[in-house]
Amino acid sequence: MSVRDNIARTEERIQRACERSGRRREEIRLMAVSKFQSLDAIAEAYQAGIRLFGESRVQEARAKFGSPLPGMADVELHCIGQLQRNKAKAAVQLFSCIQSVDRNELIMELAHQCQREQKHIDILLELHTGENSKTGYPDVNALSEGAELVLAYPQLHLRGLMTMAPYTDDTLLIRRSFKSLVAAQKTLHQQFPELTLDVLSMGMSNDFEIAIEEGSTLLRIGTALFKGDEP
C-alpha cells in the first residue's frame, strides 16, 4: 500500500470515529509523524494533502526540514520529542510549535532563545498520563506552575496540552489517560481564563479513534500513514 492509500484509509477511520462521537472532522488536525521517514515518503504525504508534520529529534528534523523543501513551502513542523536544553536554539529556529514541553527549565530556555532570535513560538505542555517513558509534567499542579511561567514570557504562546497514552491493548487505560488530559485542560482553563488552551494533542496509530471519542483536536500519526494499519 502506498502512503496515499494509507492516508485515505486513516482518513476514513477518522471520519467514522467523528460520526460515532458526534464531532466535526474540521475540529481535528492530522499530523504525519515523519520521524525515521525519508524525504520521498514525506513528499508523498504532502502530495496526498498533509501539511502538518511532526519530528522527535532536532538533528533529524534539521537534516530533513532545515532548508525549504522544493514545492512544499507551506509545511508546518512541530517538535513532539523530548527536547534537551542545549537544542532549544535550533528547535526555535526549526519548529513553529514545541508540543513536548515537559519542564520549567525548558520553558525558560525556549523563552531566552526566542528573545535572541526575535521569534514567537507556540507551545503545548505535555502531561504524563501513564505512558512508560515518564516524559511530561507529572500532575496538574506541576502543569499549572508551568502555565503560570509561560504567561510571563510574551514570546511563548501556550496553545494547549499534549499527552501519550500507555502502549497497551487495554482500552480502559488508554481512555483514562486521555480523560485526564481533558480534565487538566478544564482545570487550567478555570485557573487561567485568559489562555485559549484549545489544542488537545492526543492519539497515535494504535489509539487515535479513542482519542477522537475523548476530544482530541490533533492526532499525531506515524505508522498507520507511512507503513499502513495492517499488522
Ligand SMILES: *Cc1c(COP(=O)(O)O)cnc(C)c1O
Ligand atoms: C512516534 C510518535 C508518534 C507516532 O506514533 P505511531 O504509533 O507511529 O503513530 C506520536 N507521538 C509521539 C510523541 C511519538 O514519539
